[in-house]
Amino acid sequence: MADGRCVRAAVVQAAPVPLAVTAGIAALPGLIEPALDQGAHIIAFGETFLGGYPLWLDEAPGAALWDHPGTRALHAVLLDEAVRIGDPRLSPVQELVDRSRILISIGAHERVRSSLYNCQLLLRPGQPPLIHRKLVPTHGERLIWGRGDGSTLRVHDDDAIGPVGSLICWEHWMPLARAAMHNQGETVHIAAWPTVRETYAMASRHYAFEGRCFVLAAGTIQSRDDMLLGLDQCRMAPEARSAAQGLIEAMPDGQLQFGGSMIIASDATILAQAGSASETLVADLDLDQINQGLTSLDTDGHYARPDVFELRVDTRPQTGVTWGDQS
Template sequence: MTKLHVAICQAAPIPLAIEDGIAQAVELARKAIADGAQLVAFGETFLGGYPLWLDEAPGAALWDHPGTKALHRLLLENAVVRNDERLLPLQELCDETGAVISIGAHERVRRSLFNNQMTFRPGQPVLDHRKLVPTHGERLVWMRGDGSTLGVHQAEWGSVGNLICWEHWMPLARAAMHNLGESVHVAAWPTVREQYAIASRHYAMEGRCFVLAAGLVQHKDDLLGGLERCGGDPEAEALIRAIESDVLNRGGSMIAAPDARVVAQAGEGEETLHVELDLAEIDEGLASLDTDGHYSRPDVFELTVDTRAKDGVDWSD
């Protein structure tokens, strides 16, 4: 099997109101699958929306800011959890169609949040990837992931894995993923600006894989609408209204081939990007470059990946 039909759903998420966002994602994914997609990708934290106020709202990072605290509370209240029954429609869609869906979400573990890019696959549990290092202001929202969620899904056509946003500038994380032999890699971004497109194309060339760089479209009004769906909060609303820009994430999703060329490019609005990939290009590209094989020097460089879950507390007799 060398042909694979993939799609990126570049859409505006429903911020904060994750249950509504799941229904939206199922509708978008079902349409993409009906149009032939065997793998469907969504951008970073599509379920819950990217916390844009950290970058865009003046004063959001100030200690004890009432609006930031209110929004954090809403993220915690709505976040997905392990074995979350609200996610069953996505799993059922995969089971029904045989398709694979990669989608980002805010995940709650005990009383903390993770940025999780989840892979739903037919007949199997969800494959988690929790962002290893939240970028800059994101550390006010998300915990750091660990090596237990570095992995790939093995499908009949090959393997698919995820990294999130600035993880694509972590050389050792890239090396670990290349060792797993991805056929397709989902690069989840809030929006795919020029630097992010460069990182995605570099990953495709370095890893000799196809890269689905998936971005979001997000507006200030989307944040206000999601807040209203969650019952509203005057402090949170005041913080969001202080944001100057109306358009905050502009999409720009793209699909890159193993030689780094762009095979599909989305615009700035909502759209679903479809492409049929020829997976034979992967093995052809390996003739000149295999960074995990003949272009590696294991006698000089050695990488150890700790895949143990780090829960922080060991309850034992």
């Protein structure tokens, strides 16, 4: 629903199909439809929903050991399954976006050349997805993902909403990344998390208040059994499958990600909050509230001191190699 200055937003809190990105993409329309039926104009999924969060890095003893066969096997699977720029597997979802004139933000493992990146894709009508790659993988995540650059620190200007952007997980504790996003005047911000635990909820609400924008704090749910079921749908050699299964089975049994998604108003009020199970969270965003809040706080304007502080953002892609026929 987009009615005047009121827009309906949704967060789909669900279990991914871990590792098996192709199967996860195929499941998306069934997860999106309930939000569409409720009139949502923008729909958000959590961090690396396509492929699932790599829980073995935190939960499986020995996963960080050099040349661990299970870690190597799972990394190889994600390289095979990860999304790429122009990925044809996303075409049915893009057609749904084009037909419904909506926005869908979804986390994914992305492959660029031979490396993996943690990215958030914003699918938008009639245009290629806007990609944001996580600037700094957090702690153990550096074993699997590369570092993004300033070329993907962008927003999409939607006709009904205005500027829409995203940051991933602990990027919300990078003050200069927040300042760069606030400078682009976000109306709606997607804060992608694995689980929206207490401190993550604090960061999301702080972002809403500081940036005077609505925040869709999107989490996921995931269990060890989900990972084993996803592994079953991946093409692997028997020896690699055995190593990967062994690493996953070394993780604690039961649920390991617990949702907690929120939709947050620009004054940090919680408009809707999910529990720890599958849920489609919906709320109406009164966009007029933003200008009212700017009366007292505009961190990129009248509450800023550009004469004291200056931020420069390098938006050039950092490819590392420049060929002679490139400008």
